[in-house]
Amino acid sequence: MSEPTAAAATAPRGRGRPRLGENNETRERLLLAAQQLFAERSFTQVSLRDITEAAGLSLASVNYHFGSKDGLLLALYQRWAPSLIREREQLLRDALGSPGTVEQRVAAVLRALVLPVLRWSRQAQVQDFHVPFTERLRLDGPPEVRALMRTGTAHLRHFVRALCELLPHLSRSEVCWRLHFVLGIEHAIHREASRLQAMIGHDIDLDDVDAVTDRVVRFCLPGWLLP
Amino acid sequence: MSEPTAAAATAPRGRGRPRLGENNETRERLLLAAQQLFAERSFTQVSLRDITEAAGLSLASVNYHFGSKDGLLLALYQRWAPSLIREREQLLRDALGSPGTVEQRVAAVLRALVLPVLRWSRQAQVQDFHVPFTERLRLDGPPEVRALMRTGTAHLRHFVRALCELLPHLSRSEVCWRLHFVLGIEHAIHREASRLQAMIGHDIDLDDVDAVTDRVVRFCLPGWLLP
DNA sequence: GTCTATAATATGATAGAC
DNA sequence: GTCTATCATATTATAGAC
Numbered sequence A, B: 001m002s003e004p005t006a007a008a009a010t011a012p013r014g015r016g017r018p019r020l021g022e023n024n025e026t027r028e029r030l031l032l033a034a035q036q037l038f039a040e041r042s043f044t045q046v047s048l049r050d051i052t053e054a055a056g057l058s059l060a061s062v063n064y065h066f067g068s069k070d071g072l073l074l075a076l077y078q079r080w081a082p083s084l085i086r087e088r089e090q091l092l093r094d095a096l097g098s099p100g101t102v103e104q105r106v107a108a109v110l111r112a113l114v115l116p117v118l119r120w121s122r123q124a125q126v127q128d129f130h131v132p133f134t135e136r137l138r139l140d141g142p143p144e145v146r147a148l149m150r151t152g153t154a155h156l157r158h159f160v161r162a163l164c165e166l167l168p169h170l171s172r173s174e175v176c177w178r179l180h181f182v183l184g185i186e187h188a189i190h191r192e193a194s195r196l197q198a199m200i201g202h203d204i205d206l207d208d209v210d211a212v213t214d215r216v217v218r219f220c221l222p223g224w225l226l227p
Numbered sequence C: 001g002t003c004t005a006t007a008a009t010a011t012g013a014t015a016g017a018c
Numbered sequence D: 001g002t003c004t005a006t007c008a009t010a011t012t013a014t015a016g017a018c
Helices: A025-040 A048-055 A060-066 A069-078 A083-097 A102-121 A124-140 A143-153 A156-166 A172-191 A193-200 A209-224 B025-040 B048-055 B060-066 B069-078 B083-097 B102-121 B124-140 B143-153 B156-166 B172-191 B193-200 B209-224
Strands: none
Touching: A025 A048, A025 A060, A025 A069, A025 A124, A048 A060, A060 A069, A069 A124, A069 A143, A083 A102, A083 A156, A102 A124, A102 A156, A102 A172, A102 A209, A124 A143, A124 B124, A143 B193, A156 A172, A156 B193, A172 A193, A172 A209, A172 B172, A172 B193, A172 B209, A193 B143, A193 B156, A193 B172, A209 B172, A209 B209, B025 B048, B025 B060, B025 B069, B025 B124, B048 B060, B060 B069, B069 B124, B069 B143, B083 B102, B083 B156, B102 B124, B102 B156, B102 B172, B102 B209, B124 B143, B156 B172, B172 B193, B172 B209
């Protein structure tokens, strides 16, 4: 991946050629097929032949539309990237704009952090495709994509600031630690649900996202109210 | 990986041939080289040529000593698998054997769960090699290895039982949920330390494992004492 | 735009010399 | 037990017809 390719530079350009990001049905079919295959096997193990066959297109189509295999990965990442952060920030603004006791307001901030991921996580596409695909990108994605992923935690600073203001007796680093813990819990629900299933021994319902969020907030809140 | 190989069946056997698990210097050199390369790149992207070159051996050596590429992966997994669970179980027995209030005893059980991972996680080899290697195995490992990995949560039942007995007013599934949360926090420290670093903005010391464990237990304990 | 055909290269595995 | 040489196959990317 990514080493032997100056392909982005030689990608199709000029009149009559698709620009990066242009939408047409062939592109969509390639992206969909690639997404499914990349969820199952490593990038190097999914060949362009596999993708184009699944899409019912010729081997040459990927290189035509995305310039290279890496170009396809980048396009795939970009279509999934942003929505979650926007929702978190919207809920955070709502939480900060509402009145209440410190305890209620801390709970609302935690809710703004956790709820969007848990809601988003319930989509079948996210569990089936996006989660494994993202894990692969973190491990093996093209450097270009991995750099984009790393900027994804910047918005957490808004949560740190909000919690520092609500709990001024806590040091900033203490707030960061506790936030880190809450994100760990969120991760467990989002990505390790099968472990919970295995422990409980039967299927559990994660679709009631509000109830699960309440469970998380209830468990964490006393820890946040410690001196 | 793993599809085209009945290689384990045709692996070297009989007089003069190494048995699986036998130790000699060539095996060790191959395992070490493979470990380093698999930490960096996906299994399919690391060729047997890469491994044998790094080990200073001939291409044929992997097939001779491990039967196939998958055989090498299995050997690599088996040498890392068990020690953590043993330490957790030992600490759990110690915790259950000691007297104290319910609160103290719950704290000791949580400590037995968290401390071994955090201590283990501090080894440079674990962070540099084992973490990425394990993530790769979960995604792309040979089915044989993935099956072995799945059984790795069985020992958590001992923690569930201990906590159910200490907190009999909680339902078993409530205990599982809370345990799942604690494991999520543990994961955050073990595998997402860079996020914490990024939030705090400067280097943090995770080497004082006892202090970090105390931090986790202190944050979680009030949540465990909820009705 | 999409195809077929092919170039150029890399791979896992094995045979056989020593 | 380790080597070299080779097989059979798969890969990405591209050239060129339509």
